[in-house]
Amino acid sequence: MTLQLILTCPKGLESLLRDEAAALGLQESREHPAAVSGVADLEVGYRLCLWSRLANRVLLVLSRFPVDSPDALYAGVAAIDWHDHLDSRGTLAVEFSGQGAGIDNTHFGALKVKDAIVDSLRDENGGRPGIDKLNPDVRIHVRIDRGEAVVSLDLSGHSLHQRGYRLQQGAAPLKENLAAAVLIRAGWPAIAAQGGALTDPMCGVGTFLVEAALMAADIAPNLRRERWGFSGWLGHVPAVWSRLLFEAQARAAAGLAKEPLWIRGYEADPRLIQPARNNIERAGLAEWVRVYQGELATFEPRTDRNQKGLVICNPPYGERLGDEASLLYLYQHLGERLRQACLGWQAAVFTGAPELGKRMGLRSHKQYAMWNGALPCKLLLFRVEVEQFVTGRKPGAERPVAARETDLAGEAAVIPAPGLAPETARLSEGGQMFANRLAKNLKQLGKWAARERIECYRLYDADMPEYALAVDLYAGWVHVQEYAPPRSIEPAKAQARLLDALAAIPPTLGVSPDRVVLKRRERQSGTRQYERQGSEGRFMEVREGAVKLLVNLTDYLDTGLFLDHRPMRLRLAREADGKRFLNLFCYTATASVHAAKGGARSTTSVDLSRTYLDWARRNLALNGLSERHQLVQSDVMEWLAQEQGIYDLIFMDPPTFSNSKRMEGVFDVQRDHVRLLDLAMARLAPGGTLYFSNNFRKFTLEPRLAERYEVEEISGQTLDEDFRRNGKIHRAWRIQASKR
Template identity: 80%
Template sequence: MTDRYELILTCPKSLEGLLLQEAADLGLEAAREQVAAVVGQATLETAYRLCLWSRLANRVLLSLGRFEVDSAQQLYEAIHGIDWHEHLLPEGSLAVEFSGRGAGIDNTHFGALKVKDAIVDRLRTASGQRPSIDKIAPDLRVHVRLERGQAVVSIDLAGQSLHQRGYRLQQGAAPLKENLAAALLLRAGWPALAEQGRALADPMCGVGTFLIEAAMMAADIAPNLRRERWGFSGWLGHVPALWSRLHAQAQARATAGLAKPPLWIRGYEADPRLIQPARNNIERAGLSAWVKVYQGELATFEPVPDRGQAGLVICNPPYGERLGDEASLLYLYQHLGERLRVACLGWEAAIFTAAPELGKRMGLRSHKQYAFWNGALPSKLLLIRVEPTQFVIGAREAGKEAQGQQDRPESAPVRLSEGGQMFANRLKKNLRQFAKWARRESIECYRLYDADMPEYALAIDLYGDRVHVQEYAPPRSIDADKAQARLLDALAAIPQALGIDASQVVVKRRERQSGTRQYERQGSEGTFREVEEGGVKLLVNLTDYLDTGLFLDHRPLRLRIQREAAGKRFLNLFCYTATATVHAAKGGARSTLSVDLSRTYLDWARRNLALNGFSEKHRLEQGDVMEWLDADRGQYDLIFMDPPTFSNSKRMEGVFDVQRDQVRLIDLAMARLAPGGTLYFSNNFRRFALEEGLCQRYRVEEISDQTIDEDFRRNPKIHRAWKIQAR
């Protein structure tokens, strides 16, 4: 078969250069790069070889022609002009894929319909027989690409995308496509390392894609050898004898490759749910003798090859999109760098990440970086030689070097940037100051830092031995990359400054909230911990919501309520998790009633009360506070309310606005206040102004300064509070 064809090899964006070299090595001539594609000339034998052996291509398209098109009718006529009898029987099946637009074709469905009509009309017999449409497994899959008035018509020789090798029937949450994994291995120099008999390890292997692709390269296995169906299988131009010969040659190479002593290729995965799927994938690929997968945490990662050979560590750490990911990912990357320094001396490392700023936090310098796209995510492959000169050396290691010791490095604190060190110094200073005060006042939970340094716009709270960090979203005028770098500097500094393990830090981002967003669920760990305040126990959740269930700035107000509650009927409006109610009950309140719209927080409130031994006589009611007050006819000696700034819950009518609705809200509450009673009203809206008419009707005293404790003195506008009584 000597006829030559134009071939178009498609690939993921950023793989074009690698594919160009691979395709040339496999026989493609006059090859040139295009965006997400390589184009060249080849025989049918080379086209088959590319289908079988390309580790990087998605499709191998055999071009039938290029046509100038200025209308949908002209497209129809150009397609109709091709002799489709050379490619498909009239009783065969057909699929059409169309991309691009122009020339009066505004959507791909319409374009595909015109192409299908032209092919069917050309093949329709006198008896009316015509091809059927089969989008899954057609005899012929036709591609048409319309761009700048030119239509390129091709036959898809591959069928399904070539990245689907057939071994990966089970995959994890964020799978890496097989051809991208192969490209990363090529950029990392794995083929040369494999030739030298070196080892390969993946400390976060998922379902084993890197491991399998690496083993197929090392054992000289064609990546698509096990594929059962091809796009050319039902094509009339297919030459079965030629294909069979090439396939047999590839099978013989694979048999010879697998007969060699296997290389040491190992994967480790922390999630036990992925171990069996990974092993199943490895078995389907026929590589069980070459590749082993074990359950193991990154903390214990230490590759120990059977012959002591070094090699390549390659992995694709998570990059994170959920609220609070920054801290866990920073510490994961730091720990990965530490494990490489401690356990992989003399190895090469290839770290693929969509968060290169996190890659810099490993404490290891990359000698080369390659840009890739992982789907729509711009990513980088960081290549690192794990050598002693790469280490971030702490004092202990520096001492060893001076003495000429050659021991493997021990774990050393990550070296902080200049800004990170300044931030750490401020935390240490604050800790010395507030820890003494907290011990003296028997306070377990307090604010340690509140944007003291404007460029590090964080609120840091201590909950016993846990650290809760909220990042205030930077204004749009601040460069996002610089803000992210400062956040990572701060997160790196927190464990060192406070002398805690990184796992004890939880990070969230606080943006300007509307409605009930601050109360929406952000995670699903469901982990509650007990803390103490003023002799009561309270449950906090540091991970699942933006707020923790305990507003620390209201500590003095809760303690005031506890002191004043003895023998009184207490009403808590917008009660949230009812922490003030627990204090009132502890203070000896005759009865308590707490109202909130959220069933979730009322359940939390019930647990807070039960934790302290308080019974169902302390009532909890679900409802919109304004409507509830309008309908209630009870009397209460002590009322507390801390309404949200805005609320537009689905369970309430209209929108609540604390500035606009304050008069009606306070009037309704005062109507329920018993003679001689007290209403404590607080909110955290920075621009809130109390209506003057309220001061004329009631005896009003602003007590904000009395309700701000030492840990919030830096931010006196954290809330404002008033004591309101009848005149």
């Protein structure tokens, strides 16, 4: 009996699935978005369930009919003889997709279908089918498309990508059928047939490894599944199924009896090693597949017997703050290892960031567009041959001695490119221009920083408009902030420039790539500027003058230390001896620490953010300061309006805007600075000094303030060498009570 079948699959796999289904017996096949249709008998339907490595589901079409209303849908479904498929006291589940004909809600559509089936099967004693969404006797799919309803019975049951061996998975698992598709596109079946090897240097929980071994050993991917969509179907023919199952078991036994191919995985995260081994064991492939803990930098495939094969991997896509930097260096490391250790092999990189594939130092000879769920991806295929190297330099060739450059401490040194192959150290023309500017700035500022004993300073601040970045050095670490590019710049071009810059930083500055942190600077609203953006919890101690401070380069948009205010903090330290110091909008209270170390009688630090006040408390404790140093969580304007204390030295550096949930209304520094200063000056002791600064580039100080107070702009005095080229980074004033 000829049946109509529909096979669903991930988007982008249609042509592969059509070829596979045709080889398994499907006739008159046609491709559709995320599906393939055709005709076959029930035996082929069973074989597709058992052997398809690519399909999600195998659907048996029961009926097609036009639909112009919900009642028409009900009638069309009720017209099917459901007694041929389900017992009146059995269980069913309904899945509905599409819309039209007055059915705009999938839940409503599924309800109409369920009612039609149940009403058709209700027996004279009132018995009726039940609903079981997990393991029903039959699972019915209904799709409405362009006025036609297609009603199908799911022969597969649960999605066929669920092979049953992967009970443990990593943070971003690749579905088994997508992994199989990547292997097929990469040519693994032919490589395996010739006795080739396979290795995955970032294997996670081993999905590529297991799928590759299943193919090589001729094991049906769903051989271990115990329950199927046809198990409780009245049309099921057990004899046909049993024969196909026996044949598949015999083929698997014969395949496993062969000498195993060399299939190995390596994973840096020790937490994933045992889950990967458990998955391999459940798949029955412990003799074929091995997994080891190992970093990408030390990865080497099999070298004995000069065996070649396929290197395959699915690198992380990057979802956290600053992932571009770590991902770039990861891809550079991957390209390095391929060129140095895998000559003569083939390589396949499945990636959600294909632009990074260009940074591997290898030319891809084929690319395939695929989808990982809703994420567009590409499969990049490489032949690891010298002719495909971007630089053409042979692996192992002697590297020319690097030019003498300046290291972060300002001393001359011969700098290698840590962790980077010689080929990747060669930059694009734009990247080289950026590197030249970095080197020039480092030569000038490095000596100044070493002389002044400054550990943290700004090296580069959008000096070249094409590379709109700020590059700051923090005691051997590099903190990169990308300014949001103007809308006139194409996103792809901006991304390429960013990657050029990131590629230039390690070899130019002589730092390891894992000490480069990237963030994007955009205007923040509400409390986002205070919110934690990462979870590494990496606080680092740095020195500034006589104090120690904690910075965090990874978890927050800001690091905890505004570098441009260094001269102001040191001025406050010099002037604080014996004074009562007030720090408004205190951030992490770095100015308070300096004032306290400078001999302040007491310090009071006010901020609205609990996050920053906790940080401030740690900064004070790091310097042995606790008594006489008060931290206040409050809106500054409200606190000043109620405060009765008097202070000899006041510092305030308010934000440009703030609309925190804890505030009444919105703070605008241009609009509100007169009232803010009046409130603060009311708390200033006779002969005291208030320092006011902000970084709003269009800020204008209200002229009438000079009529009430002694006002002196000192912006130029508060800029060190690293910020003099950007004179608008902030403006600052010294304000005292008028002597008139």
